[in-house]
Amino acid sequence: MTVRRGQRTVLHRADAAFEPGSVTVVAGANGSGKSTLLETVAGVLLAAEGTVSGVAPRSVAHVAQTVASPGPPLTVRAAVAMGRWGSLPWWRPLRPADRRLVAEQLARLDLEDLADRPLAELSGGQRQRALVATGLAQRAPVLLVDEPTAGVDARSLGLVLDALAAEAGRGAVVVHAAHDPAALASADRVLTLRDGALH
Numbered sequence: 001m002t003v004r005r006g007q008r009t010v011l012h013r014a015d016a017a018f019e020p021g022s023v024t025v026v027a028g029a030n031g032s033g034k035s036t037l038l039e040t041v042a043g044v045l046l047a048a049e050g051t052v053s054g055v056a057p058r059s060v061a062h063v064a065q066t067v068a069s070p071g072p073p074l075t076v077r078a079a080v081a082m083g084r085w086g087s088l089p090w091w092r093p094l095r096p097a098d099r100r101l102v103a104e105q106l107a108r109l110d111l112e113d114l115a116d117r118p119l120a121e122l123s124g125g126q127r128q129r130a131l132v133a134t135g136l137a138q139r140a141p142v143l144l145v146d147e148p149t150a151g152v153d154a155r156s157l158g159l160v161l162d163a164l165a166a167e168a169g170r171g172a173v174v175v176h177a178a179h180d181p182a183a184l185a186s187a188d189r190v191l192t193l194r195d196g197a198l199h
């Protein structure tokens with residue numbers, strides 16, 4: 001697909017297929033278009049040419065890159081619970097199974113001690129883990145995460161990579177953008193964006 005942002009063609013006939021049950025890392029220099037690729041697959045951006053196929057409506061969990069802004073006044077637990085809202089009609093409260101799933105994701109990313117803290121007050125690395133947990137809580141067939149390993153310490157890096165591998169293990173398509181050598185080494189496949197194309 002070809003994707004433009006303003007006057008700039010960021011992706012130029014970029015083409016890839018992502019397999020269920022595998023983790024793909026999209027690498028590339030700053031500004032090469034990693035976020036643009038994930039946003040287009042997620043349906044946030046529209047391709048000028050080409051299409052994204054095989055992705056059913058509401059089947060994508062897309063975790064955007066951490067932003068420095070304070071965001072809504074949510075606790076970490078509430079933020080992760082938001083991952084369940086998409087699977088429920090608006091008038092329904094979370095079911096016990098949803099709450100269990102939220103608790104599991106908090107434990108998986110070692111967020112239990114931070115669960116009742118406001119998301120906005122976490123450090124960058126802590127917030128990164130919380131955002132990954134929000135994506136995992138969606139249990140979507142397709143999980144797209146923008147730089148989940150940016151700024152996390154060695155232990156958190158392991159937790160994040162293990163969690164992403166486990167998502168692939170349950171059959172999800174997992175695609176994440178990364179620069180980190182450990183993230184690249186742990187992926188089933190690494191695609192590099194260069195000059196708007198995937199190599």
Ligand SMILES: Nc1ncnc2c1ncn2[C@@H]1O[C@H](COP(=O)(O)OP(=O)(O)OP(=O)(O)O)[C@@H](O)[C@H]1O
Binds near residue numbers: 031033035036037
């Ligand atoms: N909202 C926008 N409007 C116009 N151009 C944009 C916008 N967002 C990004 N771009 C441009 O699109 C190109 C690709 O940006 P993108 O954020 O996809 O790169 P990236 O590989 O994810 O970078 P990074 O590693 O820094 O996160 C860059 O040249 C960037 O300046």
